Amino acid sequence: xxxxxxxxxxxxxxxxxxxxxxxxxxxxxxxxxxxxxxxxxxxxxxxxxxxxxxxxxxxxxxxxxxxxxxxxxxxxxxxxxxxxxxxxxxxxxxxxxxxxxxxxxxxxxxxxxxxxxxxxxxxxxxxxxxxxxxxxxxxxxxxxxxxxxxxxxxxxxxxxxxxxxxxxxxxxxxxxxxxxxxxxxxxxxxxxxxxxxxxxxxxxxxxxxxxxxxxxxxxxxxxxxxxxxxxxxxxxxxxxxxxxxxxxxxxxxxxxxx
Ligand SMILES: Nc1ncnc2c1ncn2[C@@H]1O[C@H](COP(=O)(O)OP(=O)(O)OP(=O)(O)O)[C@@H](O)[C@H]1O
Ligand SMILES: [Mg+2]
Numbered sequence: 662x663x664x665x666x667x668x669x670x671x672x673x674x675x676x677x678x679x680x681x682x683x684x685x686x687x688x689x690x691x692x693x694x695x696x697x698x699x700x701x702x703x704x705x706x707x708x709x710x711x712x713x714x715x716x717x718x719x720x721x722x723x724x725x726x727x728x729x730x731x732x733x734x735x736x737x738x739x740x741x742x743x744x745x746x747x748x749x750x751x752x753x754x755x756x757x758x759x760x761x762x763x764x765x766x767x768x769x770x771x772x773x774x775x776x777x778x779x780x781x782x783x784x785x786x787x788x789x790x791x792x793x794x795x796x797x798x799x800x801x802x803x804x805x806x807x808x809x810x811x812x813x814x815x816x817x818x819x820x821x822x823x824x825x826x827x828x829x830x831x832x833x834x835x836x837x838x839x840x841x842x843x844x845x846x847x848x849x850x851x852x853x854x855x856x857x858x859x860x861x862x863x864x865x866x867x868x869x870x871x872x873x874x875x876x877x878x879x880x881x882x883x884x885x886x887x888x889x890x891x892x893x894x895x896x897x898x899x900x901x902x903x904x905x906x907x908x909x910x911x912x913x914x915x916x917x918x919x
Pocket of ligand 1: 677679680681705776777778836837838866867873
């Protein structure tokens with residue numbers, strides 16, 4: 662009997678705050694660096710941006726010998742290939758995931774669900790509530806904060822009142838923090854977050870060009886955001902991605918290779 666993998670989402674109804682970016686970075690980090698088996702359900706249908714990114718990367722690999730040989734030697738040493746990415750409508754994602762997992766001989770540890778930004782429909786809400794844990798990226802701007810809190814506070818209240826739900830917790834974290842953000846401003850909002858009893862991760866992610874674009878695997882530059890490679894060690898420094906994954910792994914009780 663296979664053990665059920667954890668269902669995890671980086672999700673919020675706020676658009677463009679890093680849901681897909683952290684889905685890819687988190688999945689690649691755990692699958693290629695931490696010895697876990699990961700699958701991704703790309704539910705931002707029909708764009709399926711993660712699925713499309715994998716397709717682009719495979720096309721680039723076909724003509725780039727540097728990355729081709731890098732990929733081959735990595736797969737050999739890992740004894741496995743890339744993680745699967747399944748494109749699904751949000752309302753069908755859970756049944757599609759179960760169907761997919763039942764047909765696989767691999768035992769998966771984590772399934773990431775990349776949900777769309779429009780959560781206000783029943784299909785997306787039921788998929789959101791079927792997660793084990795949700796992590797909410799939040800940009801330090803008034804608009805982003807207000808929109809995030811108006812959505813997360815009721816979810817958190819629901820979880821506090823109903824302990825029997827599948828979703829165990831939602832954790833917020835800062836993304837795109839840059840030097841210009843005033844410390845007092847962050848402290849004010851952290852006070853609001855505490856007042857509502859919302860869990861906030863210790864790790865904050867800086868605003869950084871590394872996160873800002875998909876590195877095309879055309880040249881031979883170090884890659885950060887990729888569905889085929891983990892974030893390159895030289896680019897991890899200062900990104901806080903490693904700290905984020907470690908903190909999340911502890912919360913969800915993931916046992917992985919250090
Ligand atoms: N820490 C960061 N520093 C710089 N750019 C970032 C950072 N995090 C995310 N971005 C950039 O912000 C943009 C939006 O990110 P992403 O597509 O992951 O958001 P999303 O929440 O999935 O959006 P959508 O709601 O459209 O699905 C991307 O170009 C991404 O590279
Ligand atoms: Mg997205």
